[in-house]
Amino acid sequence: MLLHIVARGKIGRSPEAELVDRYLKRIAWPTRVTELPDKGGRAPALDSDAILVAMDEKGQQLGSLAFAEKLGRWRDDGRRETRFLIGAADGLEPADRDRADLLLAFGAATWPHMLARAMLAEQLWRATSILAGHPYHREG
Numbered sequence: 001m002l003l004h005i006v007a008r009g010k011i012g013r014s015p016e017a018e019l020v021d022r023y024l025k026r027i028a029w030p031t032r033v034t035e036l037p038d039k040g041g042r043a044p045a046l047d048s049d050a051i052l053v054a055m056d057e058k059g060q061q062l063g064s065l066a067f068a069e070k071l072g073r074w075r076d077d078g079r080r081e082t083r084f085l086i087g088a089a090d091g092l093e094p095a096d097r098d099r100a101d102l103l104l105a106f107g108a109a110t111w112p113h114m115l116a117r118a119m120l121a122e123q124l125w126r127a128t129s130i131l132a133g134h135p136y137h138r139e140g
Contacts, residue, residue: 001029001030001071001074001075001079001080001081001082002029002030002031002032002080002081002082003027003029003030003031003032003071003082003084003124003128004031004032004033004034004081004082004083004084005031005032005033005034005083005084005086005117005120005121006033006034006036006043006044006083006084006085006086007033007034007035007036007085007086007113007117008035008036008037008038008086008087008088008113009035009036009037009038009088009089009113009114010035010037011035011114011117014114016114016115016117016118019118019121019122020033020117020118020121022121023118023121023122023124023125024121024124024125026125026129027124027125027128028128028132029128031124038088038089039088043083043085046081046083047080047081049078049079049080049081050079050080050081050082050083051074051079051081051082051083051101051102052083052085052099052100052101052102053082053083053084053085053100053101053102053103053104054084054085054092054096054097054100054102054103054104055084055085055086055087055092055104055105055106055116055120056087056091056092056097056100056103056104056105057091057105057108057109057110057111058103058105059102059103059104059105060102060103060104060105061105061106061107061108062104064123064126064127064130064139065130065139067104067123067126067127068126068127068128068130068131070102071124071127071128071131072131075131084104084120085100086113086116086117086120087113088113089112089113106119106120106123
């Protein structure tokens with residue numbers, strides 16, 4: 001299953017970009033990052049069987065094991081892509097929130113969108129390592 005991050009804003013050469021690259025390179029699953037301008041631009045077409053996850057401060061707060069279980073279930077159900085949307089500084093468009101299969105939050109705090117991208121990459125690595133039985137994740 002493709003793990004596809006679609007994010008507003010250009011991350012450029014930054015500490016956050018280094019973190020994103022570091023974690024995505026560790027993932028054995030196919031990954032892709034698509035950057036869109038802060039306003040406008042179009043995301044690649046979304047297949048009808050894809051899962052759409054919108055990163056939103058009002059979304060569900062899942063622990064790492066629960067997040068891994070969701071990814072594993074989607075993979076096992078034959079979903080070909082899970083796409084993660086990260087908005088710009090002003091967040092997501094209401095239409096993106098409305099069409100998402102899951103709204104996901106990294107806690108109640110508001111995070112800078114470039115840092116949220118790095119945090120998502122780490123959680124994707126953590127989730128896929130949990131599913132692979134790798135000892136990276138320690139619960140408790």
